[in-house]
Amino acid sequence: MENSSTQQETSINLKSIGVLMTSPISTCLEEELSKRFNLFRFWNFPDRKEFLKQNKNSIRAISCDAVVGADADLIEALPEVEIVATYSVGLDKIDLLKCAEKGIRVTYTPDVLTEDVADLAIGLILATLRKIPQCDRYVKSGSWMNQGDFQLATKFSGKRVGILGLGRIGTAVAKRAEAFGCQISHYSVPKPPDSRYTYHPSAVSLASNCDILVVSCTLTAETRHIVNREVINALGPKGVLINIARGFHVDEQELVAALVEGRLGGAGIDVFQHEPYVPEELFKLDNVVLTPHVASGTVETRKVMADLVLGNLEAHFMGKPLLTPVV
Secondary structure (H helix, E strand, C coil): CHHHHHHHHHHHHHHCCEEEECCCCCHHHHHHHHHHCEEEEHHHCCCHHHHHHHHCCCEEEEEECCCCCECHHHHHHCCCCCEEEECCCCCCCECHHHHHHHCCEEECCCCCCHHHHHHHHHHHHHHHHCCHHHHHHHHHCCHHHHHCCCCCCCCCCCCEEEEECCCHHHHHHHHHHHCCCCEEEEECCCCCCCCCCEECCCHHHHHHCCCEEEECCCCCCCCCCCECHHHHHHHCCCCEEEECCCHHHECHHHHHHHHHHCCCCEEEECCCCECCECCHHHHHCCCEEECCCCCCCCHHHHHHHHHHHHHHHHHHHCCCCCCCECC
16 A cells, blocks of 8 residues: 555656657657646647746756757756756757756667667668669559569669768668678777777768768767768769768758769768758659658657656656666
């Protein structure tokens, strides 16, 4: 009976805690947050300034993601916030310095999405080189019957794969590419001390020595537009760019121009600078495969990510150690 009473008291205490969800991230997460906390759905309030003014003393936690995070303005508007729990591994949408300054804890969802993101990277490589989406359309449109065999595509096995950022995800991509007999090289800052893959001293050097360049590094001030005109030109008219990291790693204007002008052979892109906006020029290109930021988009992984967000919030307000702390 005592344990039941304690659990009930904890439930009541948690239910009184206001949590601001910045966008409709996940139905599963939204439902669970609503059950366990006093949930505020930010997107339901057109006049956000007025909403924040009226509820600034009630909100003690923010649940966000890699698209709609917690910037300095939002943090300043909510003086009672104690924790920001993001439903992502990326932290570029959260003002970490402001959080540290105010003593606000920050958590994220590392490791659990590594395999899915790496899987999609390989999927984009195969789809781009082997023209899988085009083959699908060719069959479904009746063109195979009316026009004969589809055009020849490009082989993946044995290609030189460059990894821009050999962290958890980059390493998982490299492991998968090795199974295709690919030669792996990388550029990472800092340089991993124990990597067995060939290291290049710059992104340009890496691009010059690979057929496929996979972007998998963390977005920082230093890596913003790390894939610029020089890197794209180094990759060349037979090279393929794969981005499963963040849109701002790539200079999008330069990418579009290079693809249109034939200075880059192809691209498989899951992330964009101003999502969900995608440059319309890319829609017309047959050597480009686009996906709507779905690298971690499997039922299994999204459930584990939601559980981590919930677990971190509950741990914080119950005075327990955070599961995946950043700040």
